Amino acid sequence: MPPAPGDREARRKDVSEAVWQVLAEKGFGGLTLRAVAAAMNVSTGMLMHYFPTKRALIAHALDLLETRTAERPRRARPAEGLATVRTMLLDILPLGPDDTARNRIWVSSWDLALADRGLAADQAARYTRLRDSLRPHFVAALARGELGAGAAAPDQLAASAVAFTHGLVVQALFDPARFPEDVQTAMLDDFLGSLRAGEGSSGGSC
Amino acid sequence: MPPAPGDREARRKDVSEAVWQVLAEKGFGGLTLRAVAAAMNVSTGMLMHYFPTKRALIAHALDLLETRTAERPRRARPAEGLATVRTMLLDILPLGPDDTARNRIWVSSWDLALADRGLAADQAARYTRLRDSLRPHFVAALARGELGAGAAAPDQLAASAVAFTHGLVVQALFDPARFPEDVQTAMLDDFLGSLRAGEGSSGGSC
DNA sequence: TTACGTACCGAACACGCGTTACGTACGAGC
DNA sequence: GCTCGTACGTAACGCGTGTTCGGTACGTAA
Missing domain, CATH: 1.10.10.60 (Homeodomain-like)
Structure with missing residues (x-):
């Protein structure tokens, strides 16, 4: 040998x-x-x-x-429901140097992926997997009454959460000064808060 | 000559x-x-x-x-407030072939932009301009009481709207079958509806 | 007519790319 | 000992790239 x-x-x-x-x-x-x-x-x-x-x-x-x-360090998953969603999305955002580098590389890969049919399919599958990993926690959130009455289906909620998060990623990558860690966190919390839709947070107008 | x-x-x-x-x-x-x-x-x-x-x-x-x-055909801007925001974001989404091509090229340009300091600054400035063009309509929406009590500042609302929209763009580009025109529209409407936060749509739990 | 500047072509340049071929060192197996 | 297969390094190949250089056609100005 x-x-x-x-x-x-x-x-x-x-x-x-x-x-x-x-x-x-x-x-x-x-x-x-x-x-x-x-x-x-x-x-x-x-x-x-x-x-x-x-x-x-x-x-x-x-x-x-x-x-x-897949193997990046992740925060501990707290309770079920929206809190878990929050943790999962925080693990995606470019809050530190490593996450920033990873997200930069992901965004960079899209140029290649959009021009190659196979790579595009891979990327689409990744998005599907990401949404699927989010969905059960939205289901739990719904069951626990954490979502407003007008909440959409879990699939759509997952897709919206992924959209919001990755759109925030792109903006933060290009303008890190405008999107420091606390701003990103606040935006994510506001997004999730808006899903709660008038219950829980600051009392209603009754 | x-x-x-x-x-x-x-x-x-x-x-x-x-x-x-x-x-x-x-x-x-x-x-x-x-x-x-x-x-x-x-x-x-x-x-x-x-x-x-x-x-x-x-x-x-x-x-x-x-x-x-900048010169793409745009929908007519209806009333002030959230309805205008909706129209502006609909004009961004890849709902037709032309919008799809334009968005593909935008995403493709990010690879170049992320590697070049000057191009990155240009892209950041474009995002700032886009958010700035959205902000006054969020201000109007706030003044008209179209937003829930827990609504964030107009700057943050604009950033969130841009994030949601562009994140949806990317997902739709890679998986157009899963994000046809009506799904994108429904997702956008749900996103804007969640900003209304418990008023207007289906009554509260009081 | 002559001179000139522009529009454009075709060929070539130097360079960087992915890839290949050849040569050497070295540890394992007989 | 020798042989052999692996782990490289060196150098080159063919090709595509951005760029440059003469050369031709042509309409204008003198």
């Missing part, structure tokens, strides 16, 4: 780190074999030993993006 | 059309001089007579995007 068998995966992790660094700085449009190789001080030929083609490297980059998103 | 002086602008319009076509198909990542030249059956050298460098052509593409966005 050749050298250490575990080294292979270790090397791929090094490559992942370099890929991540390049993506954070230049986005997918600037993801190039030479840039990745330069970021880890190796030759481009070495990269090809671990990723035979650039398409493989891009696929790995997207995998890496999805993995790091 | 050389040939017709008006021809110059006419030619630039032709180039604009080709640029638009390329952008709609390949996004900014696929915007290349040869692609544009091929789209109008001319040589790349001809392009350089009207746009000396690619950076100039990219700048023109962004200008074109902004112009076509």
